[in-house]
Amino acid sequence: MRNILIVEDDREIAMLEQDYLEIAGFGTELAADGEAALLAALSGRFDLILLDVMLPGRDGYDICRKIRDKVDVPILMVTARTESVDKIRGLGLGADDYIAKPFDPAELVARVKAHLSRYDRLVGAGRESEQERIQLGDVEILPRSWKVYKSGRELKLPNREFELLKFLAENPNIVFSKERLFEAIWGYDYVGDSATVTVHIGRIREKIEDDPSNPKLIETVWGAGYRLNRLS
Numbered sequence: 610m611r612n613i614l615i616v617e618d619d620r621e622i623a624m625l626e627q628d629y630l631e632i633a634g635f636g637t638e639l640a641a642d643g644e645a646a647l648l649a650a651l652s653g654r655f656d657l658i659l660l661d662v663m664l665p666g667r668d669g670y671d672i673c674r675k676i677r678d679k680v681d682v683p684i685l686m687v688t689a690r691t692e693s694v695d696k697i698r699g700l701g702l703g704a705d706d707y708i709a710k711p712f713d714p715a716e717l718v719a720r721v722k723a724h725l726s727r728y729d730r731l732v733g734a735g736r737e738s739e740q741e742r743i744q745l746g747d748v749e750i751l752p753r754s755w756k757v758y759k760s761g762r763e764l765k766l767p768n769r770e771f772e773l774l775k776f777l778a779e780n781p782n783i784v785f786s787k788e789r790l791f792e793a794i795w796g797y798d799y800v801g802d803s804a805t806v807t808v809h810i811g812r813i814r815e816k817i818e819d820d821p822s823n824p825k826l827i828e829t830v831w832g833a834g835y836r837l838n839r840l841s
């Protein structure tokens with residue numbers, strides 16, 4: 610059974626999420642404040658985390674920031690705050706998706722299933738024996754095992770960051786618009802906008818570039834999009 614951590618201080622909403630997820634066959638656990646949520650999230654017991662933004666103690670942004678590099682599972686932020694800047698902030702901290710209240714519980718379950726399936730495909734690919742390494746200077750990408758190294762040190766890239774880097778690395782020296790990258794990685798059915806791509810490109814650059822303010826691997830082609838340069 611897949612286990613979902615529901616972080617929500619509104620008991621009515623939490624129970625609604627719990628009921629629909631358990632009907633769909635998931636195990637669930639509730640956390641109603643930031644401190645309890647942080648401890649539960651770091652326990653490693655969960656396959657996906659539903660994370661409300663407005664919480665007592667610690668807000669969802671702070672929790673996401675503290676757990677993202679330690680917990681390699683999908684994080685879906687659930688909040689009534691729908692402004693683009695709030696969405697970009699959550700995605701920039703490593704959240705995989707953003708669900709606005711009020712929401713259709715059936716859509717919530719569908720999103721959970723979709724993210725778990727995507728995660729399983731990515732992790733499952735690492736069980737294959739053959740590796741196809743992509744070398745970008747001192748950056749090495751192992752597509753099948755879902756790992757990235759820089760100068761021999763493993764980097765922690767959440768799901769979307771890895772998919773975006775892998776897509777660009779497998780299509781080097783080609784300029785892709787933000788809209789095309791958004792469609793390729795998030796899909797047509799994803800509720801969001803292409804500004805998400807900019808946030809994720811920035812996070813990837815912070816990890817793989819020697820100087821993120823003057824990137825050499827992932828280049829911005831002004832007015833057109835982004836291009837990954839093969840350095841070796």
